[in-house]
Amino acid sequence: MNCAIFMLISLLTSCACLYSCTYRTRLRRGFRLKEDPCKDCSVHCCCMYCAHCQESRELKSRGFNVAKGWEGNARQHSEVAMAPAVQGATRR
Template sequence: MHASSRVELALLLFCPPSPLRFSLGACISIPRTRRTSETLHYLIFTTHSPPSMSSTRPYDVEEHPWSTGLCGCFDDIKSCCITFWCPCITFGWMSEIVDKGETSCVMNCAIFALLYSLTPCTCLYSCFYRTKLRREFGLKQDPCHDCLVHCCCMHCALCQEYRELKSRGFDVERGWEENARQRREVAMAPVVEGGMKR
């Protein structure tokens, strides 16, 4: 067997059929068989896995504090009053932004209102969006687990989540589509450098 054929055969035997990238590493000498002292030089390759979609892992993400406290409801009187009387409205606004428009404000509001009026388990539904919001912006799980926060202080939690989105530049009441359009317009706005020249 020709030497180049032996090297190709070795690569087929020892390299797994996976989408890996190979780079030349080093050479070593390995006895071919017991019958002869001839040696073959096998190229040793180092493998590199293809880059993943996200380089960050849950335990690598630095968690940041919320912009306002859980009991800071009076920092925004309007959202405080709306949430006190109709928490489903605040939840609908907030959840549409968190879902990035995949679900509508009206649908989430209706589901929340139905659960709120018929079952005591609304917090299990609403706490899911608190967790989703936290992971999106890398926020701390404070002051305790998301489910406990919503079970014990759901109205305060909804107000806090509303204020958090507002502090990050979202006009929560206008919905995801309007916020996304506004952000695109800002990103595409031309930058004028310097003043007028004659």
């Protein structure tokens, strides 16, 4: 569905980068990545294809299957338990 929306916006307005930058923002916030050296929309407007490649590599490096999409990976990774954060140093 998202691909169809992206293609429709691209064909009608040629500003599909404004739609696709929302996913970059979502990805960056989800993994607490810095918005550096420029804003998400700037990256997508300058070179949208490079931005998509970066996002795909980031997801693959974190163990996500890009072919499953957002929903498929959300179900897969929601069952993974995270280790508790340890405050301060451990003592014997």
